[in-house]
Amino acid sequence: MITLITGGVKSGKTAHALKLCDAYTGKTYVATAEAFDEAMQTKIDLHKAERDASWVTIEEPVSLHSVFDNAQEQDVILIDCITMWLNNLIYKQLNTEKHIEHFLVRLAECGKPVVLVTNETGLGVMPANPDACRFADELGKLNTKLAAMSDEVIFMISSIPLTIKGAKK
Template sequence: MASKVTIILGGAASGKSAFAEQACVKTGKNKIYWATSQIFDLEMKEKVARHLTQRGPDWTTIEDPYTAATAFENTQPKDVVLMDCATMWLTNHLIAEHNLEEETDRLLSAIETCPAEVIVVTNETGLGIVPENALARRFREAQGRLNIALAAKADCVVMVAAGLPMVLKGAL
């Protein structure tokens, strides 16, 4: 099992990624960033460039929109892996029409067997209104189930709102 698993969740633009990056820095471990986003437009390209600059050169970045094994292979207990984010990862699988249950099982298994510390950023999507269309409702339900499964496996769960962390489970 990973030496420690931390889940950091919150709304969009809540400060969860910045909080997660700082949590990685505080470990003093080799920092590995698993980027799950895909770049389809200029806005996303600029956002990714900002994030790379913000993190600085002492991070190893692995870009893979689907496969946890890619990000976790060859990690050691001296490493910390930041998955940013589980919401994009889920979206990628949903759009590709992959089996979400199977992919979630693979992700959870990869986290469990990873020798490095793992920090996962994910969005809390269940605080809003019920979406008007079937795809959005399917996504919201899948995201809720994924967050529940991640939190069950985690040693620590932190909710970030307005840049402020609130520990829901365990300790930082």
């Protein structure tokens, strides 16, 4: 079961993702963010405080496909977030297509519940510079692929989850 949670910045995506994983005992939290400044470190610290000791944390900013090997003993994997991962790939000038392809293959083969957090960047104005345009384009394409693969897609607005694909029974 793959669940994709999308929405705007500070819309409650991570909090809802953590809540969805509450029913599991073996939980892996995959952090993709890197603390490149004080503001990001503060955000990382806040996310750490949201998780209790039942979580195993894997920090993987680039080789996201590898987390499936490292989380084999766990019942559920939460990846937070796809947006930062793609940002890392682009910023480091890595082969985004190759990394995305490897990740999507491993995700499809995983065989256990995976909750993915991403950002919806397509609701605002058109980005003003070429780098921002490229990022928005690539994230939009990646989110489309992830949504197609997902059993459930949830859109968060003001911490309210709206199931837009595959409502749970």
